[in-house]
Amino acid sequence: METTNSQHELEMTPAYQRAVGKLVDREVIHCASGLITDAARNEQSEYSDELQRISGGYEQQCPECNGTGLETDPDTQVQKDEPCNECDEGEVLVEVFEHWIISPWLAQRLCERGELVAKVWDFWVWGRQCTGQAILLDSVVCDIYNAMGATWHLEKS
């Protein structure tokens, strides 16, 4: 078993990134950003609720103030008469940048980690709250790889 430290160091290695890349190649099927964005505009769609949910927006209760919109003193847990810095009147903006069609296997694991995932029509879609980097670098994806106890990254390349 590796310690947390060595695990973290492994994340920096090309072998680790290649291994997580293999997982991504296998479980992430195709980008569907345009398709899902278009479909989400159709309020008549039988999947309208699911499509809205994985498209983000101001919709989640702020975890810092539990949706009250007010600052809480971290020491006394007493609510102050000041606005919470983490949100807009108790709601946080959930920004979704991309949609990806993924395998049911990956959908389950992303869902367990609080990611936005939905089954629409007959496939699973992930609303990715990250962009501008390879999927294999997303911390949630690395976490899924680590949880598999996989050792691909230890193989000789």
Ligand SMILES: [Zn+2]
């Ligand atoms: Zn808040």
